[in-house]
Every structure is written in C-alpha cells, then in structure tokens.
Amino acid sequence: MKAADLVIIGNGMACHKLLAELVQQPGRPVRILVFGAETKAAYNRVLLSSLLAGELADEAAELSPADWYQQHGIELVLNDAVVHLDKDKKQLISRTGLVVHYQQLVLAVGAQATKPAYAKTALPGLCTFRNWQDLAQLREVAAKGGKAIVLGGGFLGLEAAEGLRKQGMQVTLLQRSSYLLNRQLDPTAATLLQQQLEHRGLHVFTNITVSKLLQQDQKFSGVLLADGTELKADVLVMALGISPDLQLAQQAGLKTDVGICVDAQLRSSDPDLFALGECCQFGEHTFGLVAPIAAQAQVLAAVLSGQHASYQPSDSSTQLKISGIQLSSCGDIPTLLQQHDLQQFCYQDQQHHDYRRLWLDAEQRLVGAVCLGDTSLSGFYAELINQHSVIRCSTELLFGPAVFGPAQIAA
Known part of the structure; x- marks a missing residue:
C-alpha cells in the first residue's frame, strides 16, 4: 500500500492549476500523488479545436514539460483511473489495483459529455469532443473526408464543426435552440455569428430536433429529424453540453446535487475531501470556464497549505x-x-x-x-x-x- 499526504484524482486543467499554485506554497503537503485516467499528462483542453483544425502542433497544448511533476516532487500516475474510494478508511483503489492511503484528497474528475437517449448505445461513427482520445478519433475521421453532422450550437459544437470543416469535410451543425450560443449571446449577435460561419461554408440549422439515428451495415449513416427530413453523414459529433462526473463521489457517500457540493473552502461533506472544477457545485453554481476554476485553485492551494481562504463566484467575462x-x-x-x-x-x-x-x-x-x-x-x-x-x-x-x-x- 502506498501513502500520500495529498491525492488528486483527475489530471486535467483544474488539477494542473492547483499543482502550479501548490508548488509556490511553503506549507504545501509534502507527498502529492496525482491520478490521471488519460495516457497524456495535463493539456490545455481549450486548444483541442485548434489542434483538430491543424492550426497548432500538439506540443502547443502541453501545460508543462514532461519532467515538471518530478522536478516538484509530485508523483504522477497516468492511464489509471480510481475505481473505489473509501472515505472512512481514507483509502482508494485504482483500476490496476494500486491501493493508496491518503490524508487529504481532491476530486478534480471533471465532467462527462452529455448524450441524448437515442445515442446511448455505442455505434461506429458516433463521437464526442472532450479529450485527447476524441481528438484522435476525429482526426482519423476527417482524414477520410465525407460528411459530418455536429449536434449542439454551443461553443464546443461550433469549434468541432469549424475544425472538421477546415479539414475538408462537409459539415452540418444542428442546434435545438432558435439561435447559436443561446446561453452567451442575444439573437442579433448570434445571427451575425451564424452569417459569418455560413459564409465560410458551414451549414447551420436552428430549431432542429433529432428523432433517431440512421444506420447502415451497423454503422452510423445519418439522422432522422422530427419533421421527417433525413440527413446523411459519415460521422456524428455530439456536443450537447456536459454533466459533472459524480460517480466516485456518490460511491463514497459524499453529498451531491448537480455537482459535488462544496463550501467556500472547496470542502465536501467529508472534511478531508475536496472537489475542484467542473465536478463541483458551490451554492447553485457549477463551473465550466477557465477563470472561475483558476480562482478555485488559488483558494484550495491556500487551504491545503494550512491558510485561510474563501472562494466566492464573480461575474467574470x-x-x-x-x-x-x-x-x-x-x-x-x-x-x-x-x-x-x-x-x-x-x-x-x-x-x-x-x-x-x-x-x-x-x-x-x-x-x-x-x-x-x-x-x-x-x-x-x-x-x-x-x-x-x-x-x-x-x-x-x-x-x-x-x-x-x-x-x-x-x-
């Protein structure tokens, strides 16, 4: 059994920002162990669309050099997700069987891509766009050309659609709402944005509801819309938002709502367990943007180092x-x-x-x-x-x- 003063589950952008803050704290926990479910160390998820479009090299997304963790005395375990968490014993078990006893633990497990009911079953040709594995899959698809349908007119959907279009695919974007980015823009701004995107060659349809997926030879082949229209395509990218990953928190018996409930110190219902980033909920707020998560990381780094600090959401741009x-x-x-x-x-x-x-x-x-x-x-x-x-x-x-x-x- 391994032992650590602090374990962080999840090696995404939130985790990396927390670590960057912690290494500057003189009173930081000494033995820090980080679990990452992906094969790649923390990277800038915001740049995935630019990587897909071929605008940047893969190295541009790296948040730290390969030896950064070792230089700061941080043990990083990649490609190994935590599958069991016992808050009473302060113990966890990873997928590969690694058992770790911790003093304090941070859940930075992020969120899962939302999938519609008609796409719950795995089918060749269905993709999400959340991580490096998704990027690799979409690159492979784009290299073959053809047609793509993107579900969702939010930021991620628009970025995925533009990335595939720049790689030479014919792309149709379907939005349930009456206009694009309906949580960030007003109708006028959204119309201006849509006009610019359509001028580039993107096909955009709003007020659209998908009834079911079409298949041919046990592969995705298109969608059937509520009005009876059939749209053929080689791939479907689902960008319908995210939901906080609550699996470990609920299994451990922590208080959850939409996210893992935390106080102003990012502490969960267990005093030695904290949550950070997309997986947490403070009051009625959940988080998916860089600025508030960076502010959380600053507060949590101070708290884990024995200082007093409090997080309060602000209306950042x-x-x-x-x-x-x-x-x-x-x-x-x-x-x-x-x-x-x-x-x-x-x-x-x-x-x-x-x-x-x-x-x-x-x-x-x-x-x-x-x-x-x-x-x-x-x-x-x-x-x-x-x-x-x-x-x-x-x-x-x-x-x-x-x-x-x-x-x-x-x-």
Whole structure:
C-alpha cells in the first residue's frame, strides 16, 4: 500500500492549476500523488479545436514539460483511473489495483459529455469532443473526408464543426435552440455569428430536433429529424453540453446535487475531501470556464497549505474565440432577454463585424453585456457589473473608458 499526504484524482486543467499554485506554497503537503485516467499528462483542453483544425502542433497544448511533476516532487500516475474510494478508511483503489492511503484528497474528475437517449448505445461513427482520445478519433475521421453532422450550437459544437470543416469535410451543425450560443449571446449577435460561419461554408440549422439515428451495415449513416427530413453523414459529433462526473463521489457517500457540493473552502461533506472544477457545485453554481476554476485553485492551494481562504463566484467575462471570431458575454443573458423592464443600448458596425449590447436595471446598474468582433471592452464591463456601479450616462458606456470616465459613475 502506498501513502500520500495529498491525492488528486483527475489530471486535467483544474488539477494542473492547483499543482502550479501548490508548488509556490511553503506549507504545501509534502507527498502529492496525482491520478490521471488519460495516457497524456495535463493539456490545455481549450486548444483541442485548434489542434483538430491543424492550426497548432500538439506540443502547443502541453501545460508543462514532461519532467515538471518530478522536478516538484509530485508523483504522477497516468492511464489509471480510481475505481473505489473509501472515505472512512481514507483509502482508494485504482483500476490496476494500486491501493493508496491518503490524508487529504481532491476530486478534480471533471465532467462527462452529455448524450441524448437515442445515442446511448455505442455505434461506429458516433463521437464526442472532450479529450485527447476524441481528438484522435476525429482526426482519423476527417482524414477520410465525407460528411459530418455536429449536434449542439454551443461553443464546443461550433469549434468541432469549424475544425472538421477546415479539414475538408462537409459539415452540418444542428442546434435545438432558435439561435447559436443561446446561453452567451442575444439573437442579433448570434445571427451575425451564424452569417459569418455560413459564409465560410458551414451549414447551420436552428430549431432542429433529432428523432433517431440512421444506420447502415451497423454503422452510423445519418439522422432522422422530427419533421421527417433525413440527413446523411459519415460521422456524428455530439456536443450537447456536459454533466459533472459524480460517480466516485456518490460511491463514497459524499453529498451531491448537480455537482459535488462544496463550501467556500472547496470542502465536501467529508472534511478531508475536496472537489475542484467542473465536478463541483458551490451554492447553485457549477463551473465550466477557465477563470472561475483558476480562482478555485488559488483558494484550495491556500487551504491545503494550512491558510485561510474563501472562494466566492464573480461575474467574470466569458471570452470565446471561434475560429478567429472573437466574442464575449457578461451576466445571465438568457434571463436578461426575458426581462422587459431593463434599459438596452446597442452599437453595430456592419463593415467591421462589430456588435455590442448592454443591459441596465432600474437603478442604472450594468447587469449584462454582449460583444462580438471587438471584445476589448469585456473586462471593463465585467468590472462594472461586479462593482454594482450606478451609471450616469448610459449611451457613452458603449464606447468604453475612452469616452466613459469615472465622473459618469455615481458615488
């Protein structure tokens, strides 16, 4: 049996950020053991679409050199998932039979790709786009050419679709909602984005429901839509969102809801077990973006090193880049679109494909912002939202600090 002061299960971006913070802490746990289910050490998942498109070399996604873990006295076990966790004995067992006793443990197991009911059964030609194995599979598919269908008009779906299109495939993207990126954009921004993507050769259909998959020779061959339309394709990429991985937490008897429930110190219902990143839930919040997970890692590194620290979610700007198209979003956009008592201000430059839309509440506080094209003001808007600043001159806010100065913020 091995022993460790700290075990981290999951070697993704959240784990790597935590380790990067821990190695700077003088009071960090001494014996750190990390389990990674993949064959590859932590990499930048955000770059998977750029790798698929052939825009970057594989090395660009590496978060640290191969010997980084050893240099910092961290034992890394790859290609070996933890299959059993006993919180009472403080013991775990891996798939290969490795038994480890720990003092403290962090679950950084991430999330699983959501699959529709009609695609639960494994079928050649069905893919997700979450990890390095998915990347390898899609590269193999793209090398053969042909047609691809991508389910999901969120960020991951758009990135997968653009990556396959750049590799020469004919790509059709199907979105259940009435417009793309419906959690980040308003309809106008989404329409402008769709026009740019269609101009490049991507086929986009919204308000679409898939009824079932089509098969030929026991392989995926297309989809049947609710209106009876059949779309033929060689591969189906499912990008319908993610769900926190709760399997180990539930098996160990930890409190879970949508995610693994944690407090402001990222501590679970067991005082020696913590959760970080996509798998955790703080209050009503779950997490899938880099900025909040990085903030969690800073807090957790301090806590594991014996310091006092607390995590509080903030409304940071969601910065996205889809094949060269910049966009950002601040605030709960779907909720804001349903409120009719808010002031709205818009700016659009069709020639340069720039668009901005702002929402202010009845007290003249900025509560939401969407930018497409020029996103340089997104950080400025996020700061105003977090500060709950009262705005004196609303229209000038569209043009940022160069026009809108401190004098236009009420004391």
